[in-house]
Amino acid sequence: MPKKKILVVDDEASLTRMLRRNLEATGKYEVKEENVGSQGYATAKQFQPDMILLDIMMPDIDGGAVAAQIQDDEQLKQVPIVFLTAIIQKEEVDDTGSNIGGSTFLAKPVKLGDLITCIENKLGR
Amino acid sequence: MKTLINKALHRKLAMRLAMVGFIISIVFGLIVLLIESKKVGEVVLDRALQAAIHFNAEAGALLDKPGLPDHDQIQCVLDTFVTRGLKLRNSHYNKVGRSVIINILDLNRNEVAKYIDLDYENINAFETQMHTSNLPRHHNNKDWYELKWIKGFPFVLYGVPLTNSIGKTVAHAEGVFAVTAESLTDVRSSALNAALIIIAIVLVTTGLLYPVIIKQMNNLKSAQLQLIHAEKLESIGRLAxxxxxxxxxxxxVIQLGIDYLSQTQKxxxxVTETVVDMDDAVKRADTVIKGLLEFxxxxxxxxxxxxxxxxxxxxLLLVKYELSKNNITLDKQLKNGLPDIKLDRNKMKQVFINLFMNAIHAMDxxxxxxxxxxxxxxxKDLYNNYCKKVKHFKVGDRVVIVTIEDTGIGIPEGSIDKLFEPFFTTKPTGIGTGLGLSVTKSIIELHQAIINIMNRKAGGASVSILFKTKLGDDHA
Incomplete structure (x- = not known):
C-alpha cells in the first residue's frame, strides 16, 4: 500500500523532526518538513501531499494565510489541512481534532495516538 | 508588626499635624495682634475726636463773650476747659486719654494760652512733635489728628477750631493727648481675645482634620496598591x-519524543519508567500553561x-471520589428555598471544585x-467587613452566601493577603499551579460576587462567597 504523504509546516524544526520521526515510524506515512512558513505553499505545490499539518503562529507568515494560498490552488484545494497550534487549549478541542469555523484544530502538545487518529479520520473521508 | 508600624506612622503624622496647626495658629494670632495694635491709634483717634467735639462745644460757650479775652482770661478759661474737658472725657469716654499740652492760638496763630501737664517728662519732646507734624493744620478750619508713638506709647497730636455758640471760629486749640493705659489695655485685650479665638479655632480644626486626613491617606494608599496590583496582573496576562x-x-517536541521512545523502547x-515520569512532567507543565491562559x-x-x-x-459529585479516598466526611447544609441567582454553571463548578480540592488537600x-x-x-457589619470596597453591594441587598469550611491546617497568617495572587501556593511542589484561586477570584468578580477566605477559630479555613440575587447591567 503506498504511503500517504504528509507535509508538516512549522517554524519549530525540532517539532517537525519529531513529527516526521514518529509518523514515519508507523510505516504508513512519508513526511516532508517545511520550517519557513512563507515557503509552505511552494513546498506543498512541489510535494503534492495527501494532508498538511500547519502551525498558525509563525514568524514570517500566519498559518491561515498559508492555508488560504493552498485553498486557492486548484490542484491543492482538496488537500485536508489540520492546524496544529499552541494558541488553543486541549479543553477547547477534542483530543483528536475539532472543527472550528470549518477548519480542523489540534492543540499542542499533542500525543502521537491522537495525532494519528486525526490523520486517519481526515484521510479516511 | 504591621499594626505597630501603622501606629507609629499615625503618631508621627499626628505630631506633625499638631505642629503645623500650632505654627499656623501662632502666625495667625500674631497677624491679628499686629493688625489690632495698629487699630489702637484709630480707636483712640476716634475717641479723641468725640472728646474734642464735646470739648469744643464747651469751649464755644465760654467764648461767646464779645472780643477775645486777654491772655490771662484765656488761660483761666483754658484751665476750666481742661478741668471740665478732662472730667467730661473721663466720665463719657472711659478714660480715653489725658491732655499733655493744649495750646490756644488766635486766628493769626499767635499763642494766646497754654496748658501743660507737668507730670509728663520731656514736654519739649511733645512740643517738638507738635511742630514737626506733617498733617495740614487748620487750613480749612477742620479737626486734625495724628497718632504718634513716643517711647513705645501712643499719643495723639490734634488740632481743633474753637467755635462759639453760633458756630464762628474764634480760636484754635492744638495739643498732645496721651492715651490712657486703660484704653490701651482695652484695645489690646480685644486684639488678644481675637488672636486667642483664632488660635483655638485653628487647633480644633487641626484636631478634627486629623482623622479625615488619615482616612484620605489610607484611601489613597489603598487605591495605589490596587492600581499596582492591577498593573501587575495585567502584565502577567500579557506575558501569559x-x-x-x-x-x-x-x-x-518532548511529548512526541516521549511517544517515540515508548513505542521504540517498549x-x-x-526507559519505560523514565518515559512515564516524563509524560507526567509534560502534563504538569501543560496544566500550568492552561491555568495561565485561563487567567x-x-x-x-x-x-x-x-x-x-x-x-x-x-x-460535590465530581469530588466524591477524592472525599472518600481521603476519608473526609461531607457535611451538607444546603438551605431549601434559596432565591435563584444568575450564574455561569460551568465556571462556577470550576470555582467550587477548586475550593473543594483546596479543602481536601488541606485536610490530607x-x-x-x-x-x-x-x-x-x-x-451593616458584613457590608463593612467585606463589601465596602465593591461598588455592587449595599446594606440591605438580598444575598446568597455559600460557605465552604474545612478542618485542615488553616492558612499561615502572613499568607492570607497573598492567597489570590497568581502562582502563590501553600501546597507542596507539584501539587497545584498556584493559579487556582486567582482564576477563582476572576470568575467570582465576573459574577459581581465577593469571595473571602479566613481561618476558623476552631481550626481550618473558611471560604465565603456572597452573590447578589440581582445583577447589575455590567456583568460579563
Missing part, C-alpha cells in the same frame, strides 16, 4: 499568552438563572468538609 506559546512548542523497563484570557460568561445548590451538588486524611448555603439581607 506569549509564554504559553513559547512553552507549548517545546512541550510538543522492552526496556528503565490571562478575558472570559465571557454564559449566564443563566439557577439555584446555586444544584451547582454545588454537581460539583480524615476531617470534615462543610458546605453551607443561606440567604440574608446584607447586614
Amino acid at each position: 499568552a506569549g509564554v504559553a506559546h513559547e512553552v507549548k512548542n517545546p512541550l510538543a 522492552g526496556n523497563k528503565d 490571562s484570557r478575558p472570559t465571557k460568561l454564559e449566564i443563566k438563572t439557577m439555584n446555586v445548590n444544584e451547582v454545588l451538588e454537581e460539583s 486524611k480524615d476531617g470534615t468538609l462543610t458546605v453551607n448555603t443561606c440567604s440574608n439581607q446584607l447586614p
Whole structure:
C-alpha cells in the first residue's frame, strides 16, 4: 500500500523532526518538513501531499494565510489541512481534532495516538 | 508588626499635624495682634475726636463773650476747659486719654494760652512733635489728628477750631493727648481675645482634620496598591499568552519524543519508567500553561438563572471520589428555598471544585468538609467587613452566601493577603499551579460576587462567597 504523504509546516524544526520521526515510524506515512512558513505553499505545490499539518503562529507568515494560498490552488484545494497550534487549549478541542469555523484544530502538545487518529479520520473521508 | 508600624506612622503624622496647626495658629494670632495694635491709634483717634467735639462745644460757650479775652482770661478759661474737658472725657469716654499740652492760638496763630501737664517728662519732646507734624493744620478750619508713638506709647497730636455758640471760629486749640493705659489695655485685650479665638479655632480644626486626613491617606494608599496590583496582573496576562506559546512548542517536541521512545523502547523497563515520569512532567507543565491562559484570557460568561445548590451538588459529585479516598466526611447544609441567582454553571463548578480540592488537600486524611448555603439581607457589619470596597453591594441587598469550611491546617497568617495572587501556593511542589484561586477570584468578580477566605477559630479555613440575587447591567 503506498504511503500517504504528509507535509508538516512549522517554524519549530525540532517539532517537525519529531513529527516526521514518529509518523514515519508507523510505516504508513512519508513526511516532508517545511520550517519557513512563507515557503509552505511552494513546498506543498512541489510535494503534492495527501494532508498538511500547519502551525498558525509563525514568524514570517500566519498559518491561515498559508492555508488560504493552498485553498486557492486548484490542484491543492482538496488537500485536508489540520492546524496544529499552541494558541488553543486541549479543553477547547477534542483530543483528536475539532472543527472550528470549518477548519480542523489540534492543540499542542499533542500525543502521537491522537495525532494519528486525526490523520486517519481526515484521510479516511 | 504591621499594626505597630501603622501606629507609629499615625503618631508621627499626628505630631506633625499638631505642629503645623500650632505654627499656623501662632502666625495667625500674631497677624491679628499686629493688625489690632495698629487699630489702637484709630480707636483712640476716634475717641479723641468725640472728646474734642464735646470739648469744643464747651469751649464755644465760654467764648461767646464779645472780643477775645486777654491772655490771662484765656488761660483761666483754658484751665476750666481742661478741668471740665478732662472730667467730661473721663466720665463719657472711659478714660480715653489725658491732655499733655493744649495750646490756644488766635486766628493769626499767635499763642494766646497754654496748658501743660507737668507730670509728663520731656514736654519739649511733645512740643517738638507738635511742630514737626506733617498733617495740614487748620487750613480749612477742620479737626486734625495724628497718632504718634513716643517711647513705645501712643499719643495723639490734634488740632481743633474753637467755635462759639453760633458756630464762628474764634480760636484754635492744638495739643498732645496721651492715651490712657486703660484704653490701651482695652484695645489690646480685644486684639488678644481675637488672636486667642483664632488660635483655638485653628487647633480644633487641626484636631478634627486629623482623622479625615488619615482616612484620605489610607484611601489613597489603598487605591495605589490596587492600581499596582492591577498593573501587575495585567502584565502577567500579557506575558501569559506569549509564554504559553513559547512553552507549548517545546512541550510538543518532548511529548512526541516521549511517544517515540515508548513505542521504540517498549522492552526496556528503565526507559519505560523514565518515559512515564516524563509524560507526567509534560502534563504538569501543560496544566500550568492552561491555568495561565485561563487567567490571562478575558472570559465571557454564559449566564443563566439557577439555584446555586444544584451547582454545588454537581460539583460535590465530581469530588466524591477524592472525599472518600481521603476519608473526609461531607457535611451538607444546603438551605431549601434559596432565591435563584444568575450564574455561569460551568465556571462556577470550576470555582467550587477548586475550593473543594483546596479543602481536601488541606485536610490530607480524615476531617470534615462543610458546605453551607443561606440567604440574608446584607447586614451593616458584613457590608463593612467585606463589601465596602465593591461598588455592587449595599446594606440591605438580598444575598446568597455559600460557605465552604474545612478542618485542615488553616492558612499561615502572613499568607492570607497573598492567597489570590497568581502562582502563590501553600501546597507542596507539584501539587497545584498556584493559579487556582486567582482564576477563582476572576470568575467570582465576573459574577459581581465577593469571595473571602479566613481561618476558623476552631481550626481550618473558611471560604465565603456572597452573590447578589440581582445583577447589575455590567456583568460579563
